[in-house]
Amino acid sequence: MRELIQAALAKAGDNQEINTFKKISGGDINEAFQVTTSENSYFIKANQQVPRHFFQMEVKGLELIRGTETIPAPTVYHYDLPENGGPGVMVMEWIHGTRKDDTGKRLGRQLAAMHQSQHDYYGLDGDTFVGTLTQPNGWYEDWPSYYREKRLLPQMKLADSQGLLHAGRRKRLEQLITKLDEWLPKQPGASLLHGDLWGGNWMAGPGGQPYLIDPSVLYGDRSFELAFTELFGGFPEGFYEAYNEVYPLPDSYADQKELYQLFYLIVHLNLFGESYGPSVDRVLQHYIG
Incomplete structure (x- = not known):
């Protein structure tokens, strides 16, 4: 999995070695990781067996939401279009914060x-x-x-x-x-x-x-x-x-x-x-x- 993610980061334009590779809770469907390099921090979803358009449609949804300029959604740096039933990775910006009163x-x-x-x-x-x-x-x-x-x-x-x-x-x-x-x-x-x-x-x-x-x-x-x-x-x-x-x-x-x-x-x-x-x-x- 680490090699698959390293390759996805390269496709996203980050060729630096992974410094931090931490598996996190990310839902029931995908594996989720926090990954850092010397260039950036990322939230990465990975799945060993997904339909070809699985990540593509999520990216489309995020783009439509961001396009309204009303509420933020994470930026996607790269996503795979795997062969049906193959492994896929989606690389997004790492979002971190805490809830405020408002x-x-x-x-x-x-x-x-x-x-x-x-x-x-x-x-x-x-x-x-x-x-x-x-x-x-x-x-x-x-x-x-x-x-x-x-x-x-x-x-x-x-x-x-x-x-x-x-x-x-x-x-x-x-x-x-x-x-x-x-x-x-x-x-x-x-x-x-x-x-x-x-x-x-x-x-x-x-x-x-x-x-x-x-x-x-x-x-x-x-x-x-x-x-x-x-x-x-x-x-x-x-x-x-x-x-x-x-x-x-x-x-x-x-x-x-x-x-x-x-x-x-x-x-x-x-x-x-x-x-x-x-x-x-x-x-x-x-x-x-």
Whole structure:
């Protein structure tokens, strides 16, 4: 692995020998390292077996976020396009800092500003990843169609193939999918969304400045993003108040929140098994009865 990373650093333009090579906690999918040379400090992700576009789509997401000039995301110096199933490395700037009293408010304000960067269509022009699962995408003229066809249906089919849909769960899920238009706006703003924004996918940098990391971007209803932030926590005091001061959520958000959380619950059902089944059933019961 060290030789693979040394080669990636050379491709990034740093030909100095590695001084510090430290494995760190970086999530369940990739190995993560803090690496320093005499020129710079780096955060490096490495994976022994990834699809060819695995890092490419993450880089695209980081570039889209930075392009809004609203909230920072790490700079990428190099990433591999490995042969499918081969090893890959992604070299990024090392971000280090601690949260300040106003970090949560800054995160809320800056995310709200990012969500005001919008597209004419919903979705994305390339497949991304949610966890280790491929997330299919495409462009749609209305939001419920995208959410139905690219979010809920693929996860439902995967759950079915893994034997995770008992008869009652399958029936309620099918009913909910056919009724999405009753609950979701047809054409909300197509905001740029991080797409996987839980508490582990943002961090504090220098001066307490929040940074977004590990995106799985799309253009969609911003309520989808905010709903996920509430599912597993990890957002500091002042975040939601500050967000709403800049870009108030619609009154319908409370009614839609669990419907948007359902996607991520089914993803977790597919990744981690039946321990998430009762949460899926609770949401289905809420909407379908």
